[in-house]
Amino acid sequence: MQGRIATKPADFPSLLTAEEKPVVEIVNADGSAPIVLVCEHASNNIPLYFDNLGLSEAERQSHIAWDPGARTLAVALSRALDAPLVCSRISRLVFDCNRPANSPTAMPQKSEHTPVPGNLALSPAQTEARIEQVYQPFLYALGEVVARQRKLHKTPALITVHSFTPVFFGVERKVQIGLLHSRDATLARAMLEAADGQSDLRIELNQPYGPEDGVSHTLDVHGIKNGLPNVMIEVRNDMLGEPRSAAQIATTLEKLIQTALKRLKLTNGGVI
Numbered sequence: 204m205q206g207r208i209a210t211k212p213a214d215f216p217s218l219l220t221a222e223e224k225p226v227v228e229i230v231n232a233d234g235s236a237p238i239v240l241v242c243e244h245a246s247n248n249i250p251l252y253f254d255n256l257g258l259s260e261a262e263r264q265s266h267i268a269w270d271p272g273a274r275t276l277a278v279a280l281s282r283a284l285d286a287p288l289v290c291s292r293i294s295r296l297v298f299d300c301n302r303p304a305n306s307p308t309a310m311p312q313k314s315e316h317t318p319v320p321g322n323l324a325l326s327p328a329q330t331e332a333r334i335e336q337v338y339q340p341f342l343y344a345l346g347e348v349v350a351r352q353r354k355l356h357k358t359p360a361l362i363t364v365h366s367f368t369p370v371f372f373g374v375e376r377k378v379q380i381g382l383l384h385s386r387d388a389t390l391a392r393a394m395l396e397a398a399d400g401q402s403d404l405r406i407e408l409n410q411p412y413g414p415e416d417g418v419s420h421t422l423d424v425h426g427i428k429n430g431l432p433n434v435m436i437e438v439r440n441d442m443l444g445e446p447r448s449a450a451q452i453a454t455t456l457e458k459l460i461q462t463a464l465k466r467l468k469l470t471n472g473g474v475i
């Protein structure tokens with residue numbers, strides 16, 4: 204893998220206790236829809252080894268450590284669509300599974316305004332240990348689910364589920380749902396078209412950020428490379444705070460996904 208540092212396995216610290224494993228959660232593994240759902244930022248769990256990365260509890264609860272509400276939304280979608288869902292069980296501050304292993308933002312030294320003391324001056328062995336014990340198991344588990352779906356369905360759709368903070372670096376974000384894409388905009392555009400008449404929410408393509416911000420790693424590795432339709436859904440997290448509103452967002456997104464896949468003739472004979 205590009206950027207990997209060769210280090211003897213014996214040098215690796217063990218980052219997780221037996222109770223803290225596995226690092227990946229798979230929900231509805233046998234889901235019948237031609238879809239793979241992914242939630243890379245599902246958890247703000249920081250294993251004991253890291254001593255909270257030097258952060259306060261309030262910081263660990265904030266959006267810098269995870270996507271608040273995203274896992275709840277993704278599980279609701281998994282249930283509604285009957286689709287398998289792959290979630291990381293580790294905070295993105297330990298390793299951001301939506302980044303390549305060699306990305307400087309995979310183990311960020313600062314997130315928005317907050318320095319992350321536990322990510323400063325990492326040794327090659329510490330860096331490699333996180334790649335080996337957090338990133339690679341996620342990459343492998345997601346790859347397995349995608350491979351299974353490709354055996355069962357011609358072109359399953361890869362759909363990643365995220366949330367974003369309403370205010371970032373002091374700037375208020377008006378967009379409510381972003382449909383992000385990189386080189387293949389087919390599914391994102393089909394969902395946007397489906398929203399016309401089905402939703403009053405402010406929904407935009409590649410907002411509040413886009414592939415130029417380095418957020419398309421999962422789409423590129425598991426979607427584009429396999430020739431699968433793909434989209435990254437970003438929901439403003441103030442709409443996911445209440446269970447009722449989160450359920451409404453899930454219902455809206457389910458409709459948009461169903462309509463888009465039908466229009467693209469990707470519904471596996473209308474099974475979803």
Ligand SMILES: [Zn+2]
Pocket residue numbers: 244270364365366
């Ligand atoms: Zn995210």
